[in-house]
Amino acid sequence: MVPLTALLLATACGAVTAGGHAECTEIGTPVGIRVDVGHPDVTAVEIEVCRDGSCATPAVELRPASRAVESTCTGTGRDDSCSARSEPTGGRHGFADVPGLPTTPVAVTARLLDQSGSVLVEREIRVTPDMAYPNGPDCPAGGPQAGISVGADGSITEQ
Numbered sequence: 001m002v003p004l005t006a007l008l009l010a011t012a013c014g015a016v017t018a019g020g021h022a023e024c025t026e027i028g029t030p031v032g033i034r035v036d037v038g039h040p041d042v043t044a045v046e047i048e049v050c051r052d053g054s055c056a057t058p059a060v061e062l063r064p065a066s067r068a069v070e071s072t073c074t075g076t077g078r079d080d081s082c083s084a085r086s087e088p089t090g091g092r093h094g095f096a097d098v099p100g101l102p103t104t105p106v107a108v109t110a111r112l113l114d115q116s117g118s119v120l121v122e123r124e125i126r127v128t129p130d131m132a133y134p135n136g137p138d139c140p141a142g143g144p145q146a147g148i149s150v151g152a153d154g155s156i157t158e159q
Contacts, residue, residue, distance in 0.1 A: 027134045032098040034159065035060055037150040038091045041120060044113040046148075049098050051106040058096035065091040099131050101144045107155060108148060110156055112136070121154040128158075130157025 034047055045060045066086040073082040105128045112121040129144035147159030 007129060014048040016117070022126070024106065024135045024139035027142065029132050029134050030097060030145070031143035032058065032145060033096045033101075033129075034145065034147035035062070035094045035096065035110070036091060036159065037062060037066065037093065037112070038089075038152045039112060039120070039150050039154055040085075040090065040152065041114050042092065042112045042150065044114045044117070045094065046111040046113065047096050047148075048109040049096070049101070049106055050080050050109075051102060051104070058098055060094040060096045061092045065089045065093045078104060103129050103131060103144045105144070108146075108150060110150065112150060112154065121156075123154075123156045125156050125158060 033047065034048065035047065037045065043062070043080045045062060046057065047060055048055050048057050050056075066088050069086040069087050071084040072083055074080045105126045107124055108127055109122065109124045111119050114120050125148060127146040127148060129146040131141035132143060133139060134146045149157050150158050151157070
């Protein structure tokens with residue numbers, strides 16, 4: 001009885017199947033808009049997301065952005081490990097939770113604020129959210145996401 005119980009527990013936890021494919025987990029997917037800021041003077045972002053005549057103003061908390069600059073691995077096997085070193089990019093990033101975000105175009109107005117709270121840039125952009133697949137394309141979608149990128153010049157583009 002113990003081997004059967006162990007097998008059921010391993011299967012329930014997303015174990016690798018005999019064919020070598022990972023099973024789909026029930027990992028959560030945040031639904032909303034990613035915000036990446038490369039403008040050096042922006043310390044806060046306010047966004048408004050409008051669709052079908054209604055608007056939402058979700059909170060966006062910006063955090064320092066970083067990128068991987070070096071990585072090393074002990075091998076290529078399942079039990080091997082990898083590590084990476086990161087460094088700050090000078091930019092910031094955040095995420096705005098937007099429950100009910102559709103996969104059709106929405107209008108996003110972004111207000112970029114400096115440290116004193118003054119608006120540096122205010123622009124509207126239309127974005128089309130795509131379904132996110134946190135377990136890969138062979139598993140069910142988790143929910144829609146979109147992204148905007150703010151350039152050092154204040155330009156705002158869809159990611």
